[in-house]
Amino acid sequence: MQDYSGKDTGMENQNSGFTLLEILLAIFIFSIIMTTLFGAFSMVFSSADILDENIAAHEMAKSCLIRMTDDLQSICITPDIRYSKPELNSEPDPYRVVGENVSTQGRDFSKLRFTSSAHIPFGKGMPFGVAEIVYYISETEENRIMLRRSDRINFDTPSETEGADPVLCEDIRSLKFMYYDKEGTSHESWDSGTSEFNYETPSAIAIQLEIGDESGSFLFKTRVNLPVYRIKFGEDVL
Numbered sequence: 365m366q367d368y369s370g371k372d373t374g375m376e377n378q379n380s381g382f383t384l385l386e387i388l389l390a391i392f393i394f395s396i397i398m399t400t401l402f403g404a405f406s407m408v409f410s411s412a413d414i415l416d417e418n419i420a421a422h423e424m425a426k427s428c429l430i431r432m433t434d435d436l437q438s439i440c441i442t443p444d445i446r447y448s449k450p451e452l453n454s455e456p457d458p459y460r461v462v463g464e465n466v467s468t469q470g471r472d473f474s475k476l477r478f479t480s481s482a483h484i485p486f487g488k489g490m491p492f493g494v495a496e497i498v499y500y501i502s503e504t505e506e507n508r509i510m511l512r513r514s515d516r517i518n519f520d521t522p523s524e525t526e527g528a529d530p531v532l533c534e535d536i537r538s539l540k541f542m543y544y545d546k547e548g549t550s551h552e553s554w555d556s557g558t559s560e561f562n563y564e565t566p567s568a569i570a571i572q573l574e575i576g577d578e579s580g581s582f583l584f585k586t587r588v589n590l591p592v593y594r595i596k597f598g599e600d601v602l
Contacts, residue, residue: 418582421535425575425584428511428533432499432571435513436588438482440494441556441565444594449563456557458519459494461565463541463554466501468509473501474541476569484515493517501536502527509536511573537574537581544568546595562596 442459450456462477476499483495496519502510511533514523543554543566556565570587 421575421582424533425573425582428573429571429584429586431513431532433586433588435480435482435497436569437591438480439590439592440479440481441592441594447563447594450557461554461556463543465553468501468503469507471538473539475500476541483517491517495519499532500526501539508534510534511536511539533573533575535575535577537576538572540572542570544570556594564595565593566590567593
């Protein structure tokens, strides 16, 4: 068929538009591209979430170790010239250093007690001074393990707030303190009020902290050389 210009309009109509097969093929290719793009975006967003969690864990551990380092570098002990070996049934040295191990969920965790001038007063008008600092772990109802920090100015009486003290770090996998004597020998526990340790205080304390969950964890280590410590020679405490 021809129009008035002499062109063949039937041939032109046959060559215009797309066939059904071409449209289906285009949709198929488009779906593959979009699926690939969405998969890539999903991986990026998932990686970003994991990265954010890792950054948060590192920041929490960093703050925890800085707090413990500041506490230990401000440690207070009974001066050498004032210290005397405790008698039977006598009151323990209020400035003693005691490190022990406790168990929960089938694992051992360290607990540390000492005194420090790095007291953090909570509330207006609260006093400053030397405080008893205790690092200990507690377990939540969801079986998560937290590291808590007890900080008491009046430490002549037993604490009644264990388990209610501020949380220093969450999701603890392991916590270990190592104590070093004046010779550099390491010990897993310490008690400066006993003859086993010659009534001495450690010269340095190493901290090993692991946080995370079953899907992954991070291990952090540091060592604090104490600014003051007590040593004993023979029967004389120096």
